[in-house]
Amino acid sequence: MKVTLRVWRQAGAGGSGSFKDYPVEVVPEMSFLEVLDVINDELVAKAEEPIAFEHDCREGICGSCGAMVNGRAHGPGDQSTLCQVHMRQFSDGDLIVVEPWRAEAFPVIKDLVVDRASLDRIIQAGGYISVRTGSAPDANALPIGKPLADLAFDYAACIGCGACVAACPNASASLFTAAKASQLNLLPQGQVERTSRAIALVETMDAEGFGSCTNHGECAAICPKGIPLKAIAQLNRDLVRARVVGSPSKDPS
């Protein structure tokens, strides 16, 4: 089958860019990134600049890849990253528009590659727990109920791909921030820094220039890990409790 990829080409950060069409012969079994590889092979053979795109594991768990494909983050398919999209999801003769994530907090570095260090800085602000190091604690020393453990694990599934920001009409990182806060805030190990974490993560999210949540639900609809919208409700609740009720423990904030 033959498709045409209309890819955003931008030489570097801060510059302007434009779409360029790349007709390419594909087979239905090819993954989306393999199609980009094929186009790049042809470009290199013609001594042209290959399309820059991020990728690593190519099995949907690392969070490196991602682009807006025909107006949907990570392309067609539910709970899927871009590397898990295959040509069988398209038809012969399709025009496929490929564009980088758009947000002030995600400046384009080149072509489809955006700088997502803003997400890392949110984690740095409080997406961790402080523990006494040493030998591993006994596995059964700290009982955690199954429903809570499952919920925390669901939030921990976030791979930080940034699709939630890309799909959000406000370019908000609320779902990411909420997942990163709640994966710890729900567990006993996360209680010590629960209030300072909620405050630090939200204030960093705001300072990085992400928008606010207006509950459109676009993020949860395209999240490759299926993180639910109620994660944001949990974050809101933790922040209000942190600011208004305060912390029962003496955490530094």
Place this chain on the structure above:
Amino acid sequence: MNAVLTLYRTTIGKKVAMAISGAVYVGWVLFHMLGNLNFHLGPQVLNDYAHKLQDLAPVVWGGRALLLAALVVHVYSAFSLIAHNQKARRTGYQGPMRSQQTNAAAKSMRYGGVALLLFILWHIADLTLGVLGPLHGLVNFYEGAEHGFIRGEVYHDMLLSFGSPISLAIYVGAVAALSLHLFHGVWSAVQTLGFDQASTATLWRSIAAFIAGLVLVGNLSFPLAGFAYALSGVQSQDVITGHGVKYYNARPIAPSSPS
């Protein structure tokens, strides 16, 4: 107080402020609607209700102060958040952008909000201050329209306003906008205040839809009924009420009309 101000500094804090001030208005809208449903019980009941309410001046003015404060908080927070959000994506998508989940109610919140703000001003001018009489006189199917706005004659004033097709259209449009605003707003407020849980997500969605539906049907009932009464022609007579003011009392002719 300091904690509240620090919270308000964050985007989530502003959303919480919008949720709480919005909740004040949801309560007000329901109360206002219940009061106005007295329209269906005829002029005597409605006017008596309105006069009793006016006799509670401290409550009325306290309520107005609360509503004004909530309005200022709601509108200021909305504009502040919109400005923040617009800065979050200065360069938009150059290619197509297809939404997956959102609905018209969510997308129209800011426009509906502005429309409702303008409607509030219109509504106060119309039925509180009563300064739109000349406008209502232009085209009006209500026989008593020539008397214009009469303070305290609530039933007459409502017929005067609903008898004008222009005014009726504004009320119908505003009620539709209000219902749409509440459909997203009520659920959104619940989410913002953190009440939304896995077990209750569909419940809150349903409650929001129910409130939006209730407000739509309830608030459309008296403008439409009023217009129908005006079309069918209503008799009027002068009466003196116990309030020492000369009121103009209008009542539908047909014995069947007030249900």
